[in-house]
Amino acid sequence: MNWDGDKVTGVMNPGPDSSPLNVFVDYSSWSVRLDAESKDTAGKAVRIEAEGKLEDIGSPRRKLVGMWRQADVTGEFKVTREQ
């Protein structure tokens, strides 16, 4: 992913089957939404979504915590900044 101060852009699954990643950030609530269109192993289109919230905003080791969904599969995620 890349951030220019205004927009976050990115690529999911870099390589021959990559797809662009859409990222939306709401600074009023520090919430983040990511989505991308991809294909499953059968070549069927599948949408992947994740929604989370930035936590510990004041810390250099701030986190993005939330839930992801691919078709009917969901899960939790937490990403912590290390550097």
Next chain:
Amino acid sequence: MNLTRIQGMTIVGLVMLCLSTRTSAQRSFTTTYDSSRKVTLEGTVTKLDWVNPRAFLFMNVKDGGGNLANWAVEFGSPLDLEKNGWKASSLKIGDVVTIEGVLARGDARQASATSVVLKATGRRLFAPQPRRPAAATALAPRWPNGHVRLGPSPGGKGYWGVPSAKVLVENIAAKPAMNDDGLLANIADIDKVAPFKPWARALYEFRQRNLLKDDPIGRCLPPGGPRQFQMPYGFQFVEQPELGRILVLHGGGNRNWRVINTDGRPAAAASEAVSSYYGTSVGKWEGDTLVVDSVGFTEKFWMTAGGLPHTEALHLIERFTRPNLNTLRYEVTVDDPRTYTRRWTGGWTIQWVPDEELQEYFCEENADPAFNR
């Protein structure tokens, strides 16, 4: 408990010490203390913690209900106190004192003293005095090649120590009101501080509403960027033309230093610089002004009190001019296209403190070990 006047006192000793709470030595005044909550305390001194950079006395105080409690009272840097005639022996355990000051935030029994009066004699032991800037009369000293010296005259000593502003804001006509820690008097004035991008404005507001408690200075991290020229214990230039560099020694920045290369090398490329607190700096003289170009900053510091954000794209252009012996003019242009909608400039002057050296200052000395680095 009546906090406006707590009278009466019995010596109990040290048994109550465990009840008092101290916060970090390095947190900003705003984070630790609430200036709107004035307090007068009268009690007996139970302990003196004469540790640089912040001295504390502990005293037993009886509240309105007759209950004794031990209070921690911060009363300044021992080195500054010594300059004003205070010695470690000026106050003894068992002395009864009256403290005027402000209360710590929250429920901690802690105060910051604005005066300490010995009850037995009525003698005022301590009242902080603002340093008077020296008059701007003499010419700036120069090197044989004609360049202005940024340090002392040959054979002299001194350092830069009295900034005219404690906070960096954009040079515009309507400056926002804020305290010395950079806390805005009115949060609606955010847009007068700098031309923020939306995320940066939101983060700055978060830091302000959080009373600056996430300030990296509170974790004893270095004051990178313009903040190094606003710290309480000043700074000094050590010019080494034979080595093609100028060192900036920091009195208040944990007694560390920054290097400004003046050997003619080109300005560094931000994409190739290793991120650091003071960045990679290249300086050159334009007439009597030293112009310093710096890139390669980590995001882990606040470049001024108050919480101005920046990214690793930060590029600073600093201009140092010494119009006379006692004045240094500092101007900085902030260029961070990820954080601000345009380049912007701020600045202030710093006064020379003659005939003195930078004093010792190590934040970790009495910092709160509970801080999570």
